[in-house]
Amino acid sequence: MNRITELFGIRYPVVQGGMIWCSGWKLAAAVSNAGGLGLIGSGSMHPELLREHIHKCRDATKSPFGVNIPLLFGHSEAFIRICIEEQVPAVFTSAGNPVKYTKLLQENGIRVAHVVANTKGALKCTEAGVDAIVAEGFEAGGHNGREETTTLVLIPLVRRVTQLPLIAAGGIATGRGMLAAMALGADGVQIGSRFAASEESSAHPSFKQKIAEASEGDTMLSLKKLVPVRLLKNEFFRKVSELEQNGAPASELEALLAKGRAGLGMFEGDMVEGELEIGQASALIREIKPVSDIMEEIITEYRQALQMLPDHAF
């Protein structure tokens, strides 16, 4: 037991990141059944589809689960209402101001965590009175902070400004990564890419395969003139990169990005022209496995690495 397992009523302090196109009810239920906290990623859903996923998730697990809601999207208010109506155990908000919905959710018996990329965001979280903070470093897939602060530096910085339960995210895919995060002062971890490449993920099989094959240097933080996002290198990335090298303005990048690129890549499986959002930790992922195996591996490695830590006389 620790603060995170107690807060969410789970066995292991491991949260599965609520990723667009990858984390529907199947993945969330599998992670919750394996002892972690599964999150349905609402970012790529319409409100009534979210409701359907919540129903199916509840049918598939007796354990607590949650929903991730990016607050900057048009549907966020509808998502919040649905989570309240459906009495979802936990809501993880991101990309917006946590002050907006935290109290409302808590008054309806929902645990609230908010995702930040810097101490400024962490201070807003304490102001909002969230139950937990997710601090996400430069390594993370998808949208990312402008300051490029890595998890190794970010977690101790956030720990200095708040005593709230703290979940480390970005670059964590293994038990050793989890132990490192705890060493830095986190109470739990949020893992995205590793679960995106699980059997239960709703990502397209071709995308899962790409994640398993990715090695160091195969992802890069891109589109910094819009909102920075970590992408797996493919033809679309190369087009973005070329525009950026030549100093193209934001409008040109926007025109190239257009709409639907993320779904095209991650869900429909276009590995050439799709936008493939994934974390740097993909370099550590070698196989597509069931969630239960992944969780067991992470926890076993955590325990072994803890035993191996030098406690000798220095």
Place this chain on the structure above:
Amino acid sequence: MNRITELFGIRYPVVQGGMIWCSGWKLAAAVSNAGGLGLIGSGSMHPELLREHIHKCRDATKSPFGVNIPLLFGHSEAFIRICIEEQVPAVFTSAGNPVKYTKLLQENGIRVAHVVANTKGALKCTEAGVDAIVAEGFEAGGHNGREETTTLVLIPLVRRVTQLPLIAAGGIATGRGMLAAMALGADGVQIGSRFAASEESSAHPSFKQKIAEASEGDTMLSLKKLVPVRLLKNEFFRKVSELEQNGAPASELEALLAKGRAGLGMFEGDMVEGELEIGQASALIREIKPVSDIMEEIITEYRQALQMLPDHAF
């Protein structure tokens, strides 16, 4: 005792990064006297000045110390010769091929470590037969890898391809950071920025003050069209950044960089036009202190954080 303390004959597995303009004999001797391995940074020296620093360092400490030699500089062969003539206990090479001098140094009784930013470099190190590998992540100050792999991801990757003694570098300034590195599979750490801001560092007082004041987002990996380098944001950085935003070619960046910018900033104290190379961990540094205090703080925090690691039933 562990593999790193045994290899170098030191008390704590803490190496002080051999930084240009910051790490002369005073800093190296202070770190070695405090139980770590101090390194003289030869990168900003002429060969005979290096010899002088080696002599002074030997006078100031009875403990082992070393010299960092960037292999791509014109003087590298002279530096190697001097380290052999002077029977320096350890040489850390970087920015070049470790195969070139490793055997020669070892035949002369010198321990050799080489700095890498990826697994390809680590494999070259095993081929060269180095005594230890320094794997340096994206967080590090100064010159940096193109793949932007952070320490959190890099250390486990390197650990997978080699069983050699492994020193983690980049983003480490505290005992918690050191513990995280050990959790990831490192046998020791190399710390730069924290020692650059020590009393014994030869950095200009204004630069030390800037490091202590720096917070998150105040450093950025820059000059990627030349050799990527992590810089503290100042007027010079802003000029670089503007050129980069507008897609300026490498030649224009080279002309702006010109010669002598690093010395101008870090040694002469021009905080406006100088090139200020420092790590992301500067955000964690708040005070300029003597090396002995820094080392004690790091080791004490390491021990405390180790005790606090959750070993409960998950």
